[in-house]
Amino acid sequence: MRQTTFFALLFLTALAAITACNRQPKAPEISPLTEEESARFLEQGQEIAQATFAAMSGRLQAAMQEGGVAHAAQYCNTAALPIADSLSGVYGAKIRRTSLKVRNPEDRPDDLEKSALEQYARDWSAQLPLKPKAVLIDNQTVAFYAPIKVNAFCLSCHGEVGASLKAEDYATLKSLYPEDQAVGYQDGDWRGLWSIRFDRNLHEPK
Numbered sequence: 001m002r003q004t005t006f007f008a009l010l011f012l013t014a015l016a017a018i019t020a021c022n023r024q025p026k027a028p029e030i031s032p033l034t035e036e037e038s039a040r041f042l043e044q045g046q047e048i049a050q051a052t053f054a055a056m057s058g059r060l061q062a063a064m065q066e067g068g069v070a071h072a073a074q075y076c077n078t079a080a081l082p083i084a085d086s087l088s089g090v091y092g093a094k095i096r097r098t099s100l101k102v103r104n105p106e107d108r109p110d111d112l113e114k115s116a117l118e119q120y121a122r123d124w125s126a127q128l129p130l131k132p133k134a135v136l137i138d139n140q141t142v143a144f145y146a147p148i149k150v151n152a153f154c155l156s157c158h159g160e161v162g163a164s165l166k167a168e169d170y171a172t173l174k175s176l177y178p179e180d181q182a183v184g185y186q187d188g189d190w191r192g193l194w195s196i197r198f199d200r201n202l203h204e205p206k
């Protein structure tokens with residue numbers, strides 16, 4: 001009886017080991033980006049980032065002229081994400097802006113974006129040039145990153161509170177974004193990243 005149990009156990013263990021082996025997922029074969037692909041995604045990424053930036057800042061400046069920072073901030077709140085979304089649709093890509101210090105909680109980085117941001121932050125503190133990158137994140141998806149810098153125009157909403165960013169405008173921003181961290185910047189500072197995900201197999205804009 002004892003011996004039967006022993007053999008039964010041995011058999012089961014062996015069986016379990018074999019099944020486990022068979023079930024082991026095969027490591028997905030990821031073929032690295034070719035030079036041609038890298039060049040294409042870098043070019044498309046930059047094109048999209050510039051087009052999105054132009055669309056956003058054009059509307060933002062118009063809103064600022066219409067009703068000052070407080071009005072523009074409210075406009076931005078409702079308009080920035082839909083603009084990015086509609087351009088995402090045109091290019092068949094997912095377009096985001098993200099940062100280590102976000103204003104809009106929806107712009108918080110995912111894990112991959114966070115490590116990209118941390119890499120750029122290290123380069124920024126080491127005074128290395130911040131360059132756009134195209135990286136493969138799985139066989140289907142390419143991530144494009146490009147640094148976003150602050151210029152004088154941005155300071156009225158992202159500058160030093162009580163100085164370049166007026167206290168009353170900050171109060172409006174805070175009421176829209178209670179968890180806002182995106183202040184205290186100077187002209188020329190590194191602010192965050194464009195993060196664009198492409199379908200690797202989609203070649204041309206729709």
Ligand code: HEC
Nearest residue numbers: 072073076077080097102103104107149150154157182192
């Ligand atoms: C009128 C105020 C205003 C101005 C001017 C402004 N921003 Fe913003 N910014 C906002 C608001 C409001 C949000 C949050 C809404 C959103 O997600 O776009 C935001 C969000 C962002 C984000 C997305 C990450 C986050 O923190 O949520 C980035 C990056 C950014 N701004 C950079 C800039 C840069 C660079 C400039 C100048 C070229 C600029 N902003 C000018 C109000 C402004």
